[in-house]
Amino acid sequence: MGPKQKNSVLSNRQLIPVSFRCSELGSGAPDYTTQAVSIFQNGFVIVSPEKLRIGSLLSLRLRVPPEVSGGPFWESRCADARVVTEQLLKGGELGYGVRIKDDALR
Secondary structure: OOOOOOOOOOOHHHOEEEEEEEHHHOOOOOOEEEEEEEEEOOEEEEEOOOOOOOOOEEEEEEEEOHHHHOOOOEEEEEEEEEEEEEEEOHHHOEEEEEEEOOOOEO
């Protein structure tokens, strides 16, 4: 996944669009679109319109703009990401930490 960072590298002007589908919400569940509000070496934090369970498997599509990737526009898909944390974000929104398996992005 693009450049790896240990600490969060995003500001409010550099949010990364993320589309996801949660297998535990059922086969008819829609794709949800949100933004990564923080990015870390092995994953990121998103806000979800649906309640997610810790351990839920997500299929993702990430769209990384040039100002974040340091190069050209970059898009990737991942079928192996898991919800690992739930946290209250500033503004009262519920955020979810998502961990991406090291070799899962394509």
